Amino acid sequence: xxxxxxxxxxxxxxxxxxxxxxxxxxxxxxxxxxxxxxxxxxxxxxxxxxxxxxxxxxxxxxxxxxxxxxxxxxxxxxxxxxxxxxxxxxxxxxxxxxxxxxxxxxxxxxxxxxx
Amino acid sequence: xxxxxxxxxxxxxxxxxxxxxxxxxxxxxxxxxxxxxxxxxxxxxxxxxxxxxxxxxxxxxxxxxxxxxxxxxxxxxxxxxxxxxxxxxxxxxxxxxxxxxxxxxxxxxxxx
Numbered sequence: 001x002x003x004x005x006x007x008x009x010x011x012x013x014x015x016x017x018x019x020x021x022x023x024x025x026x027x028x029x030x031x032x033x034x035x036x037x038x039x040x041x042x043x044x045x046x047x048x049x050x051x052x053x054x055x056x057x058x059x060x061x062x063x064x065x066x067x068x069x070x071x072x073x074x075x076x077x078x079x080x081x082x083x084x085x086x087x088x089x090x091x092x093x094x095x096x097x098x099x100x101x102x103x104x105x106x107x108x109x110x111x112x113x114x115x
Numbered sequence: 116x117x118x119x120x121x122x123x124x125x126x127x128x129x130x131x132x133x134x135x136x137x138x139x140x141x142x143x144x145x146x147x148x149x150x151x152x153x154x155x156x157x158x159x160x161x162x163x164x165x166x167x168x169x170x171x172x173x174x175x176x177x178x179x180x181x182x183x184x185x186x187x188x189x190x191x192x193x194x195x196x197x198x199x200x201x202x203x204x205x206x207x208x209x210x211x212x213x214x215x216x217x218x219x220x221x222x223x224x225x226x227x
Contacts, residue, residue, distance in 0.1 A: 032214045043119075043205060043218040051214075089158070093214050102148070102173065103216060105158040 002027045006090055006106035013080055014114050021075040021109045023090030028068045031093040034103065035064050035075050038087045047088075048075070080113045087111070116141050121206050121219035128196045128226045136191040136222050138206030145211040147189040151175065151202040152221075158205065164189055165211060196226045 003026045013019050023033075032051050036044040048057045048064040050073070056065040061078040077084060087110045091103035122137045140147065148163035160173030164183040178200060180192040189208075193200060206219045 034214075034216060036218075041221075043220045044207075044216075046215055046217065049215045091158075091216075102160055102163055103158075105150075107155070107157040 002030075002092060002094070002104045004090060004092055004104050004106040006088075006109050008109060009107070010110040010112070012112040012114065015080060015082060017080050017113075018076070018078050019080055019111075021077070021088050021090075021111070023073040023075070023106055025071045025073075025092045025104075028071050030068065033064075033066055033073050033093070034091050035062075035073075036089040036091065038089060038108070044089060077111075080111075082113050082115050085111055085113050118142065119206055119208055119217055119219035121204075121222050123222060124220065125223050126225070128193075128224065130196060130198060130226060132196050134193050134196065136193075136204055136206075136224070138189045138191065138219060139187050140189075140206075140208040140217070141187065142208060142217065143186060144208035144217075145186070147183065147206065147208045148173070148216075149179070149181065149189070149191045150205045150207065152205060153202050161191065161204075193224075196224075198226045200224065201226045 005024045007022050034049045035047045038044050050057050050066045063076040066073045087108040089108045091105045119140045145166050149161040150158045152158045159175050161179050162181040164170045167183050167186050170181050204222045207216045209216045
């Protein structure tokens with residue numbers, strides 16, 4: 001059974017720091033991996049989607065990498081800002097045809113960026 | 116585009132009552148799903164659908180029912196509410212092949 005772990009559970013950094021959030025998964029036979037952001041009391045917003053054939057994706061100050069063989073992904077946030085404060089969730093998608101959208105989620109890393 | 120719309124946003128039920136959480140998307144997505152989010156448990160898949168007329172069970176389907184009569188709508192029915200079903204429920208949709216998942220704002224359900 002696929003398990004997704006995110007470390008650390010919480011992280012507090014001063015504004016301007018570059019930071020890395022970690023995600024590990026136990027089964028390397030994945031279809032894709034997604035990083036989401038969740039603000040308190042809100043839904044999830046997709047940040048980056050990496051297909052299993054890709055090694056990284058970038059969007060603005062965000063860069064996500066994928067190493068399937070080691071079962072790891074990282075989300076790099078450059079020049080962090082207080083507006084980046086949120087919970088970041090990693091999720092992996094299964095590789096069976098009909099269930100490609102069925103994501104297994106980690107429990108998230110709660111990020112606090114202090115001014 | 117409104118994206119994924121869930122109603123109601125908040126609901127309080129008594130044990131044994133039934134209700135339906137509504138989910139609609141206007142992106143013509145084939146795939147739709149329901150998750151529940153609980154403290155310490157993360158998000159868990161309840162049911163999903165890969166197209167109109169096709170549904171399947173996820174990780175925690177007991178006590179819930181779904182149907183998919185149209186591409187746009189995917190309601191989640193609680194048959195006889197129990198306190199263990201107190202949670203925040205999220206509906207999500209995606210293109211089948213792309214897999215990028217778009218979420219609604221959530222429905223917070225309390226069962227007394």
